[in-house]
Amino acid sequence: MTSGLTERNKQRTRREMAEAAGRLFLERGYHATTVQDIADAADVSARTFFRYFPCKEDVITAIASASMDDAIDLLGGRSAKEPLGSVLTAMLTVALASVSENPDPVRAFQHMLRDTPALRGRWLEEQRKSRDRLAEALRPWFSDDSHPLAPHLVAGAAMLAVDEVITLWVDDRSVPDPLSLLDEALHILNGPLIFPGQP
Amino acid sequence: MTSGLTERNKQRTRREMAEAAGRLFLERGYHATTVQDIADAADVSARTFFRYFPCKEDVITAIASASMDDAIDLLGGRSAKEPLGSVLTAMLTVALASVSENPDPVRAFQHMLRDTPALRGRWLEEQRKSRDRLAEALRPWFSDDSHPLAPHLVAGAAMLAVDEVITLWVDDRSVPDPLSLLDEALHILNGPLIFPGQP
DNA sequence: GCAGTGTTGGCAGAATCTGCCAGGTTGACA
DNA sequence: TGTCAACCTGGCAGATTCTGCCAACACTGC
Numbered sequence: 001m002t003s004g005l006t007e008r009n010k011q012r013t014r015r016e017m018a019e020a021a022g023r024l025f026l027e028r029g030y031h032a033t034t035v036q037d038i039a040d041a042a043d044v045s046a047r048t049f050f051r052y053f054p055c056k057e058d059v060i061t062a063i064a065s066a067s068m069d070d071a072i073d074l075l076g077g078r079s080a081k082e083p084l085g086s087v088l089t090a091m092l093t094v095a096l097a098s099v100s101e102n103p104d105p106v107r108a109f110q111h112m113l114r115d116t117p118a119l120r121g122r123w124l125e126e127q128r129k130s131r132d133r134l135a136e137a138l139r140p141w142f143s144d145d146s147h148p149l150a151p152h153l154v155a156g157a158a159m160l161a162v163d164e165v166i167t168l169w170v171d172d173r174s175v176p177d178p179l180s181l182l183d184e185a186l187h188i189l190n191g192p193l194i195f196p197g198q199p
Numbered sequence: 200m201t202s203g204l205t206e207r208n209k210q211r212t213r214r215e216m217a218e219a220a221g222r223l224f225l226e227r228g229y230h231a232t233t234v235q236d237i238a239d240a241a242d243v244s245a246r247t248f249f250r251y252f253p254c255k256e257d258v259i260t261a262i263a264s265a266s267m268d269d270a271i272d273l274l275g276g277r278s279a280k281e282p283l284g285s286v287l288t289a290m291l292t293v294a295l296a297s298v299s300e301n302p303d304p305v306r307a308f309q310h311m312l313r314d315t316p317a318l319r320g321r322w323l324e325e326q327r328k329s330r331d332r333l334a335e336a337l338r339p340w341f342s343d344d345s346h347p348l349a350p351h352l353v354a355g356a357a358m359l360a361v362d363e364v365i366t367l368w369v370d371d372r373s374v375p376d377p378l379s380l381l382d383e384a385l386h387i388l389n390g391p392l393i394f395p396g397q398p
Numbered sequence: 399g400c401a402g403t404g405t406t407g408g409c410a411g412a413a414t415c416t417g418c419c420a421g422g423t424t425g426a427c428a
Numbered sequence: 429t430g431t432c433a434a435c436c437t438g439g440c441a442g443a444t445t446c447t448g449c450c451a452a453c454a455c456t457g458c
Binding site for chain 4: 004005006009034035036046047050054055056
């Protein structure tokens with residue numbers, strides 16, 4: 001059963017390890033945190049850690065996927081008759097919600113990511129997976145005779161906008177509101193950006 | 200001296216290690232290849248390997264950066280008076296050159312990458328760095344009063360097109376020519392893709 | 399309750415990565 | 429050409445990451 005005690009215990013253990021890892025990485029850095037430290041903080045053995053995550057780096061993906069998953073799930077409840085632009089902006093607003101709500105922890109986390117190549121790679125890979133899932137979720141908004149790359153390009157453009165907005169926002173404290181910046185980015189992407197003369 | 204014997208020996212050692220690693224990864228897989236194997240194939244000690252690359256995964260970046268670097272360097276010799284579209288297509292043609300010229304090794308390498316999360320992360324990180332370098336190289340094509348995100352979004356869109364084209368090409372052997380597919384992707388990105396109604 | 403399945407912990411061992419030092423090679427100068 | 433300083437290399441010890449194995453325990457379904 002998916003709602004049995006065993007399953008709930010596993011989810012709890014997984015969540016506790018991910019939270020402990022995120023906290024310890026922020027406190028003392030990735031390399032200064034051993035798997036034993038994370039296991040101790042989550043009150044399990046180091047051997048159990050590797051049963052939940054293939055390697056130490058992978059614990060970051062449990063954190064990375066969470067935010068985007070909520071946003072992508074939102075598309076399932078939307079009708080394909082709504083304009084693509086509305087559902088995209090609604091989804092990206094959800095994706096940026098945690099950024100607007102508690103900016104300081106997000107900034108610290110992004111700085112930690114930037115300074116840790118081992119984690120950055122996994123983070124980017126998780127982003128890449130979210131891009132593919134988003135493309136799949138957007139398929140109902142495209143007709144059968146549209147180009148096979150179209151959903152992937154739209155999904156990629158959306159993820160690109162979020163990525164660049166966050167990148168700018170993390171280092172520039174004068175950026176007032178990530179959401180309005182995102183809106184500007186989306187409208188630039190919507191215009192003729194490769195061949196400026198040809199609309 | 201940058202042209203001394205010592206420097207040339209170092210470059211040769213680095214190249215031999217990268218080539219040996221790429222060959223061994225393809226032959227027997229990433230995890231089945233130890234650093235000792237790579238060092239033996241390049242005729243150095245394992246200790247020396249870690250003097251050239253911070254970790255085993257990083258040997259892949261020496262291969263990843265090469266292709267895009269040539270393409271981006273091409274922008275330095277172009278005038279900012281040329282249309283953005285022309286220089287972008289010229290650059291991306293260079294970037295896809297090795298794909299068109301020897302497709303089979305590139306396909307095998309991409310499959311190996313896809314099946315090896317540890318390498319995929321580093322590959323994506325190198326792609327992300329190339330994106331930033333490309334955005335910087337594109338700056339002359341943007342006026343001072345254009346949006347600060349504009350070069351980054353154009354660079355990101357270009358890299359996105361290449362990425363999705365290669366992803367489709369790797370698995371679908373019916374794709375005739377990656378270059379014409381790239382052209383289609385660029386024109387889709389150039390159109391109103393987020394808000395289809397508003398050009 | 400009881401058998402069956404699945405999860406956990408501990409241990410041994412391989413592989414990755416680092417600090418350290420001794421020995422050899424290279425490059426600059428006389 | 430000879431000498432010295434700087435650098436590169438190899439080897440070793442040790443910490444950490446990650447895996448295979450087995451026994452003990454907890455949960456599930458009857």
